Amino acid sequence: MFPGVDEAVQALLHGQESANRLKSVLEHPRTSSVPTEPLFDTVLESFSTALSFFTNFTSCEPRQYHDSSQNMATLVARKSPKKKSYTKDGLTHYRDDSPTPLHHDGFSWRKYGQKKIKTSTHQRCYFRCAYAKDQNCNATKRVQQIQDSPSVYRTTYIGKHKCQVTVFSQPSEDITDGSKMIQFDRLDQLMPDLVLPQLVSVDHQETIENEGTYHTNTMNQDYVNDELLVDDEKFWAYQFPPFSPGNFMFLDNISTFD
DNA sequence: GGGATTTGACCCAT
């Protein structure tokens, strides 16, 4: 065992509890008034918390959640680290660190370059939306391995998808109580303005590249310039919902994406 | 044969 195993187990148990509550809510959507979004967030945060204990131990990095006496419910309910940022040209940025490259993030990408980066021993790969030319979609992403053993791949999403919806079969019975059921691997088609990385990461970060002085720590989520970050919980809750391709989720009001 | 990937060259910002 390792230091923090109790906290990791507690986080997983908390996540399991939230997942069970979420299951109940989804099984009785008509009778339950409990919002699903906080439950999704709690489940995700629980995984992130648990993973942080594992990764912090294996990498001998300073502990991300060093206060082991902190109430876990408070811990998982803390403010999400996922935030939106802007580059100088106004494009949105989102950075995601994952133990594996995010190849299947719900979008179709075309690799257009690969380059050795001075500050890294690994090459950086450049991708753009597969529909960049067809539909003038300017979304791009970069993938680079930033750490060995355990391997960590950093995926940076830049810009927003403009690619248009093709076909999404939606039987009328899927619409209940004003909600719409959407399939996540078609979410980009319903809401082309979104960027949807797969949330399997051990850490989520963002960049403030137009400030030049931003400082982040991969494992510690150490935000020196935190006050510079745009805080938009609602935006990120919708921009990066907890999903995997093929899963479904109810959205109370899809028009809020506009 | 057509689409996807690779890779050296080129462009541009610093």
Add this chain to the structure above:
DNA sequence: ATGGGTCAAATCCC
């Protein structure tokens, strides 16, 4: 001058 990002010809693969 240098490094990062993109282009586009060459190559690969189905």
